[in-house]
Amino acid sequence: MSSSPPGIRAQPNPSHAPGAFLVALVASLGILLAGMQLAVILPGSQQPVTAVLIVYTAVFVVYIGAGVLAWMRRPSNGMGPLLIAASLAVYAGNLGNASVVVLALVGDVFATVVFAAIVQLLLAFPSGRLRGTVSRVVVSAAYAVAVLPGVGALIAPGDPQAQDVFVLTQRLGGLAVMVVTAGLLARTVLAADAVFRRLLLPLYGYGIFAVLAVPASAALFDVLGAQGSVALATIQLIILAGVPVAFVAVILRGGFPRSGGWEELSEALAVVREGKTPLRDALARTLGDETLRLVFTGEDGAWIDERGEIIDPPPVGGQRALIPVMVEGRTVASIEYDPRLTVDGDYVRRVGQVIAVAIDRARLSVELLRSRRELMASRARLVDAADRERLRIAQDLHDGLQMQLVLLALEAQQIANAAEEGEATSARSRVLRVNIDAAASDLRRLVHDVLPLPLVGRGLGNAIEDLVDRMPIPTALEMTSLEEIPTAAATTAYFVVAEALTNAVKHAHADRVTVTVARVDDVLRVSVTDTGVGGAHVEGRGLGGLVDRVEAVGGSLTVTSVVGAGTNLRMEIPCG
Amino acid sequence: MRVVIAEDEALLRQGLALVLEQDGFEVVSAVGTAAELEDAVGEHQPQLVITDIRMPPTFTDEGLVAAHRIRASSPDVAIVVLSQHVQRRYAIELVGTGQGKVGYLLKQRIADVRTFTQDLRRVVRGGTALDPDVVEILLSRAQVLGGGVERLTPRQREVLGYMAEGRSNSWIASAIGFSEKAVVQHTSKIYDALGLAVDADDHRRVLAVLRYLTR
Numbered sequence: 188m189s190s191s192p193p194g195i196r197a198q199p200n201p202s203h204a205p206g207a208f209l210v211a212l213v214a215s216l217g218i219l220l221a222g223m224q225l226a227v228i229l230p231g232s233q234q235p236v237t238a239v240l241i242v243y244t245a246v247f248v249v250y251i252g253a254g255v256l257a258w259m260r261r262p263s264n265g266m267g268p269l270l271i272a273a274s275l276a277v278y279a280g281n282l283g284n285a286s287v288v289v290l291a292l293v294g295d296v297f298a299t300v301v302f303a304a305i306v307q308l309l310l311a312f313p314s315g316r317l318r319g320t321v322s323r324v325v326v327s328a329a330y331a332v333a334v335l336p337g338v339g340a341l342i343a344p345g346d347p348q349a350q351d352v353f354v355l356t357q358r359l360g361g362l363a364v365m366v367v368t369a370g371l372l373a374r375t376v377l378a379a380d381a382v383f384r385r386l387l388l389p390l391y392g393y394g395i396f397a398v399l400a401v402p403a404s405a406a407l408f409d410v411l412g413a414q415g416s417v418a419l420a421t422i423q424l425i426i427l428a429g430v431p432v433a434f435v436a437v438i439l440r441g442g443f444p445r446s447g448g449w450e451e452l453s454e455a456l457a458v459v460r461e462g463k464t465p466l467r468d469a470l471a472r473t474l475g476d477e478t479l480r481l482v483f484t485g486e487d488g489a490w491i492d493e494r495g496e497i498i499d500p501p502p503v504g505g506q507r508a509l510i511p512v513m514v515e516g517r518t519v520a521s522i523e524y525d526p527r528l529t530v531d532g533d534y535v536r537r538v539g540q541v542i543a544v545a546i547d548r549a550r551l552s553v554e555l556l557r558s559r560r561e562l563m564a565s566r567a568r569l570v571d572a573a574d575r576e577r578l579r580i581a582q583d584l585h586d587g588l589q590m591q592l593v594l595l596a597l598e599a600q601q602i603a604n605a606a607e608e609g610e611a612t613s614a615r616s617r618v619l620r621v622n623i624d625a626a627a628s629d630l631r632r633l634v635h636d637v638l639p640l641p642l643v644g645r646g647l648g649n650a651i652e653d654l655v656d657r658m659p660i661p662t663a664l665e666m667t668s669l670e671e672i673p674t675a676a677a678t679t680a681y682f683v684v685a686e687a688l689t690n691a692v693k694h695a696h697a698d699r700v701t702v703t704v705a706r707v708d709d710v711l712r713v714s715v716t717d718t719g720v721g722g723a724h725v726e727g728r729g730l731g732g733l734v735d736r737v738e739a740v741g742g743s744l745t746v747t748s749v750v751g752a753g754t755n756l757r758m759e760i761p762c763g
Numbered sequence: 764m765r766v767v768i769a770e771d772e773a774l775l776r777q778g779l780a781l782v783l784e785q786d787g788f789e790v791v792s793a794v795g796t797a798a799e800l801e802d803a804v805g806e807h808q809p810q811l812v813i814t815d816i817r818m819p820p821t822f823t824d825e826g827l828v829a830a831h832r833i834r835a836s837s838p839d840v841a842i843v844v845l846s847q848h849v850q851r852r853y854a855i856e857l858v859g860t861g862q863g864k865v866g867y868l869l870k871q872r873i874a875d876v877r878t879f880t881q882d883l884r885r886v887v888r889g890g891t892a893l894d895p896d897v898v899e900i901l902l903s904r905a906q907v908l909g910g911g912v913e914r915l916t917p918r919q920r921e922v923l924g925y926m927a928e929g930r931s932n933s934w935i936a937s938a939i940g941f942s943e944k945a946v947v948q949h950t951s952k953i954y955d956a957l958g959l960a961v962d963a964d965d966h967r968r969v970l971a972v973l974r975y976l977t978r
Contacts, residue, residue: 589847589870590772596874597778604876620874627871635848646823653850656900661907 210255213271217251220278228284235417242421243281246428250274253431261475265315266308270431273304277427296337302361302398303329305430306368309394313386314530325367332360361402369395383506383527386437393433397426466542466549467493470522473538480523482509483550485557493549495556508532512539512546519547566739567675574678577638584634589627596623639681647677651684651704658688658700665703672711675740676762680704680713683737683744686729687715687756695719695754709763711742716755723748730756764887767807768793769800769814769826770845779813779873786880797825804833809840811887815870816846816853827853838862841887845870849897851904851977858891859973863966866892866929882929891929891969898927901976911957912976919956922949927972931965 221244228240251274258267276297283294306329310322317323339353372391379387401423408419471479482501483491492498501523503509508526511518522539529535539546602608603616639650648669655664672680684702691697697719705712725734725746737744742760766788770776773795780790788811792803796819804812812833814826830842843866844857857867866886872879872894882892902924905912915923918939925935932950936943954961957975962968 585847586772590775593775593870593873594778596871597782597876600874600876601782624871624874631848631869631871639848649850649852652852656851656904659903659907661909 210259213251213258214255217248217255217274221245221248224278224281227287227290228281231286232284239417239420239424240281240284242424243277243284246424247274247277247281249428250277250431253435256435264313264475265311266313266434267315269304269308269311269315270434273301273308273431276300276304292337292341295340296334298337299333299357299361300330301427302401303333303364305394305398306364308430308434309391310368310371312390313528316530318530321367322371325364325371328360329364329368332357332364335360358402365395365398368398378505383525390433390437394430397430400426466545470538470542474524474529474535476524476528478525478528481520481546481549482523483520483546483553484518485554491550491553491557493553495553495560497557508535510535510539512543514543514547519543519550563739563741566735567741570679570736570739571675574638574675581634581638584630584637589630589634592623592627592630596620596627599623638678642674642677642681647672647681648704650681651702654681654685654688655702659692660698660700662688662700662702665701665705667705669704669706669711672706672762676711676742676760679733679736679740679742679760680711680758683713683733683756683758684715686733687717690723690729691715691717691719691754695721695723697753706762709761711758711760711762713758714755716753718753720750721748721752721754722750723754764811764884765789765791765807765809766811766813767791767800767803767809769795769797769803769812769818769829771795771815771818775870775873782873782876783880783883786876788880788883795819797829800826800829801832804837804840808837811841811843811883813843813845813883816844824853827857830857834865839864841865841883843868843883843886843892845873849894849900851897851900854893854897854901855973855977858893858969859977863889863891863969867897868892868894869896885929885931885965889966890931891966893928893969895924895928898924901927901973905976915953915956919949919953922946923953923972926950926953926968927976929965929969 224244224247225241228244229237232240251271254267254270254272254274256267257264257270261267279293279297280299280301281294282290283298285291285294303326307317307326310326311317317326335357336350336353340350343349372387372395376384376387376391404419404423404426408416467479467481470481471477480501481493482498483493485491485497489497490500501507501509501521506525506527507523510522510524510532512520512522520539522535524535526532599616599620603613603620605613608616639646639653642650648666651666651669652664655662669677684704688700688702691700695717697717700715700717703712703714723730723746725731725744730744730746734744737758737760740760742758744756744758746754746756748754764787766783768776768779768783768790770779770793776793776795780793783790791807791809794800794803797814800812800814803809812830814830816824816826818825826844826846830844833840833842841864842857844853845868846853847870849867849869854867857865864886866882868879868882872882886892902912902920912920912923921939922935925938930938932943932946935941936946939946941949951961953959959971959975962971
C-alpha cells in the first residue's frame, strides 16, 4: 500500500532479512561457481569418473540451495548462512579433483572440512549459534582435525610416514569429536520437550549417520580392496547431499516456519479481534516460534492473557524467556518465547518495540474484555442472588404461612364442628374456615408467581406444562427432555415462557399460542408464537426485565412482532 | 382403619394425626420422609397412606415416587397424595393408570375435615379423590381445546366435574340439591354429549372422564 504512513512500515533490517537481490546474487554466484568448477575439474577425466565429479558439484548446489532456502525462511536465524558456508567447504573439497596443482592442493586441505561443517550445523541447530564453551571447542577441534592431513601434506610434502601419522591422528581426533558431539546432541534431545524433540531428532539422527557413515564406508571399502571405487564415491556423495535435504525436510515439516518480514508484522497492526490478537500470530511468524505467547500487563500489574483472563506469571528459564514491551517507560506486555529458537533477546526486544503501540492498544482491548467479563459475572451473580432470594421467600411462604393457614382453617372448622358450640358460632367458624381457605388459595397463586417449586429435576418441563395447562386459549406445547437444566437457566426460561404466555392473552388478544422448548446440545431454546395483534417491543410489557435477565445468564432474547401478524419470541440460553 | 402419614412439617403432621384420630382412624405411624414412609408401610401394612409430595431430601416429588412404589409393591394400600400445588401431569400419573384407591388433593383440603375424611374413606373403599382445582384445570383445558365439553350446559359441566373428582351420584345429588334420579339423567346426557359408555363403577367412571378430558 503506497499510502502507508511513514514509520508504520519499517525498513527491512539488512543484517537479518536478505533482500531478494541478495538471495538472487548468492544463488547466481552458486550457479556460476558450479559452472566454473565443472570447467576446471572435468577436462581430462573419463567415464565413470566424470559422472562422479558432476555429482560432487551437484552436492555443492544442494548445500547452497538449502542454505538460501533456510536464509529466506528465517532471516534472523544463522542456519542459512551456515549451510551456505558448508557449501563452500564442499566446493573446496571438490577442487581436489582439479588437474591444476594449486587448486588440487586447496582441495586436499578442504577434503574433509564438510564433516566439521556438519558438526557445526548440528550443534548450532536450530538457532545457528553455538551455545556453551564445549560446543565451540568441539567445533574448533573438528575443523582442526579436518584440515590436518591436507595442511600436513603442505608442511611436509613427500613424507609418507608423517602423512600416515596425520591420517591416524585425524581418524582418532575425528572419532573423539564425534563422540563428544553425539553426547552434546543426546543431552539436548533429552532436555527437549516433545515438540522440540520432533524437530531435532530427524536432523540429529541423519547428521550423525552421515558423519560416521562416510569415513566408515571408506574404511570398509579399504578392507575390501575396492579403494577409490566409483560406487563408494557416489554413495558417500549422496549421503553428504542428504544432510541439507534433511534440514530442508525439517523446514517444510513446519517445525521451522518462515519468519515474516516486517511488512507482515505491520499489516497485523490494523486489526485486533476479540479474544485473539493477530499480533501474537505475526510475532510468532516473525520470530519463527509457534510457542510464542503475548502476555499483557494490567493496570494493576496483573498478568493477562489474550482472552482477558488473569493468569499466573509466565515461567522463565530453560525453555521459556520473557522480554518486556515498553511504551513511554511502562511495561504494557511481555513476549514469552523459546530462547532456543531465538537466541538473540535483543532481536525479540526490537521486534516488540516496533509494534509496541499496537500491543498497547491490544492490551486496552484485552482489559476491556476482562472488565466486560467481570461485569457479566457480576450481573449473573445478581440474578443468582435474586433467584436465591425468591426461592427463600417461596420456601418460607410455603413451609411457614401456607402450613399455618392449613392449621388455622383446621382449627376454625374444628370449632364449627364442635357439638357444644352454638349455632351462630358454628356458622361463623365455618365462614372463617372458608375465608382462610380463600386466603390460602391466593397465597398459593402468589407463591407460584414468585417462583414455582421446584424447577430442578424434571421441574422445568413440569412447570412449563403446568403454565400451558392453565392457558385460557388453545396452546400447543412441544418439548424435548428438559432434565438436568441448571437452576439459573431453568428459572430464566420459566419466567420468559410465563411472561410470553401472559402477554399473548392479556395484550396480544391471541386466539392460539405455540410454545416450543428444546435443549440442543448445551443450548436451551425457547420459542413462543402467538396469533395476536403483534406490535410488541422487547422493551415493553414486562419483557424489558427479562432481557436483562436472559443476558445476565449469557443468553439472547429476540422478539419479532409485526402489527397484525402475531408475535414470536425466541430465547436462547447456554445450559451446559 | 390403620393409617400411615408422611409429612415433613411436624406441626401439620401432628394436626393431621389428631384430626384423623378424632374421626376414628388409627394412625399407626407418622413420619417425615419418603424413605421412612416406605419402611412404615412394610412394617404396619396400613389400609391407607397419606403422603406429602414434597419432602426431604430434594423437596421435589419424593412423596409421589414413594406412592408409585407402594402402589407397585402393595396394591391393596389406598394412597392419598397431598400437595401445596396441584397439576394435571401428577393427577394423570396417579389416577389415570391405577385401579382406584387413590387420591390427589390440595393440602388445604384437610381443613374441611368432614369432606376430607369422607374422601379418605371413599378412596379406601376403592374410589378416587381428585382435587377440584385439578379437575377445573382439566375441564378448562378440554373446553379450550374443543371436543364436546364446551357444548355442555353449566349444570352439566358442574356434574361432569364432580364425576371427575370421583363423587358418587348420591353425593352429587345432595351437593347440587337434585334428586339422585335427576343426577342420573344428567350424567346420561353428559355421556351422550361426550360419546362415553355408561359405567356404574365410580372409579371406572373417573377413568373414562379423565381419558376423555386428557385425550
